[in-house]
Amino acid sequence: MTKRVTIKKAWDGSNTDCLNCSLRSSVLFNGLTEKDFELIHEPVEQLTLDPGDVLYKMGESGHHLFTIRDGLVKLVQYLPDGAERIVRLVKSTDVLGLEMMVNQRYEHEAVALRHTQLCRYPMAAVTRLSQHNPVLHKDLMSRWQKALSESADWLTKLSTGPAKKRVANLLLLLIDHENPAACFMLSRQDIGSILSITTETASRTVSEFKRLQLITEIERNYFDIDVAGLQAITAA
């Protein structure tokens, strides 16, 4: 079911050199000075997750935030009846676990969907720095706001209207912006719990898109997608 990844297993062994990080400008700490970095005694660590690995569980306490360097992670909530609902997808350059700074608890279960690399930050350092460094302060607010605003989109685009539109919107959202028109395909079950449809409906819809050549499998789990065609469906 849900394998638990241990920090030992995950840690690559090399400390992350944030100053030279290729994601520097888009990453949480981009506003920090070298002097700020000196105040962080606990090291920033790099983790690697395989598909299915659980980064943290709902309700768990912890002391870390995460930034995704590359990959895709789902945030899952469970309904009273045990059904799972995916409430957000977190991808490259996004931050995970911000709620820790407020609640000291994770609010979701975080599970990797693909091979994923991330950086782990000590939360206390972020809290402390955010009160002195206005750039980080502002960056944190931006990230919260971004999550909130994506969450509204999630509602309007992925939880409204007929299944075809929803699936089309989801595929468009999964486009890898470095490989435009190449799209990582989720399991039918994940599609279902994102869109709140059954796996059968998800499967039928994906199959129909394949038949109509709106999507074409390039390699295992990667599809070339007809952006204009799918957009036509979302608008229909």
Next chain:
Amino acid sequence: MTKRVTIKKAWDGSNTDCLNCSLRSSVLFNGLTEKDFELIHEPVEQLTLDPGDVLYKMGESGHHLFTIRDGLVKLVQYLPDGAERIVRLVKSTDVLGLEMMVNQRYEHEAVALRHTQLCRYPMAAVTRLSQHNPVLHKDLMSRWQKALSESADWLTKLSTGPAKKRVANLLLLLIDHENPAACFMLSRQDIGSILSITTETASRTVSEFKRLQLITEIERNYFDIDVAGLQAITAA
């Protein structure tokens, strides 16, 4: 359609005395010292909205945040096809317009659903103060996080499952916690665009609940609700 409320019309004429506000402890500025207040030159004003009044529109620029003292406001987004979707309800002690601090634009249309009183804060002051006052800083993060977490609930409780469950969950959410078991009833159209169902389905479901005596009209638009009964439906 959408009446525009002018500040002149709305302003009660008396400056709000935040120091003596009855909502003080739950309100945005609860962490401020009297000295902080001296730094706010632009006055905090009190507004009153009638049902249907539009506080701000999507994309509009502005310089203010709002706290709801009493009442209920919907945040609306429009889909490409023009259909409206309500993405959040904002109620007493909640803050509206936080996104201004990041974007300088409002991201939704804010429309009063009932007679509503609110306070208007100059955004620049909040931004400035949040960088020096750690309590306000933390409070802002909490509010962002609260909005985000409610937004996930909105998804799981109000946008998932059959119409009956959704309506039941919505009614439970509308309970006025000062008048437990008394619940303000929304228009069928609003129910529809919250739950993403048609007005007809909303009407049928509400009617059924009335027949089953799960809800009973006490006075115009106020219902006594059978909490246990509705909870049974949400769990079913």
Next chain:
DNA sequence: CGATGAATTGACATGACTCAACAACTGTGG
């Protein structure tokens, strides 16, 4: 190769939408 879990497909039932008529209510002007 056989075993397991995922994906697909079909047949059928059902819940929600559509279209349409009508009832109830609100506010207006006579």
Next chain:
DNA sequence: CCACAGTTGTTGAGTCATGTCAATTCATCG
């Protein structure tokens, strides 16, 4: 106070999309 128009809510009949249940194929992995 009534008559009217306009809006909102209710209800019904028929259709369509999605859910349900079940069988089958496909992919992966030991």
